[in-house]
Amino acid sequence: MHTISGYTLAEIASLIGILTAAFSFVIWIFKRLVMDRLSWDMRTLNVV
Numbered sequence: 839m840h841t842i843s844g845y846t847l848a849e850i851a852s853l854i855g856i857l858t859a860a861f862s863f864v865i866w867i868f869k870r871l872v873m874d875r876l877s878w879d880m881r882t883l884n885v886v
Contacts, residue, residue: 840847 842850
């Protein structure tokens, strides 16, 4: 089994997977909030 600073490749792969999922989730939440805010501003300004 290959190890990088005491971690096995499986542990590193699972850690990367968790980080990627968390990162994409944060981006999804952020985009949703920004889009909600933009659409709300546009409705308020009667741009749409």
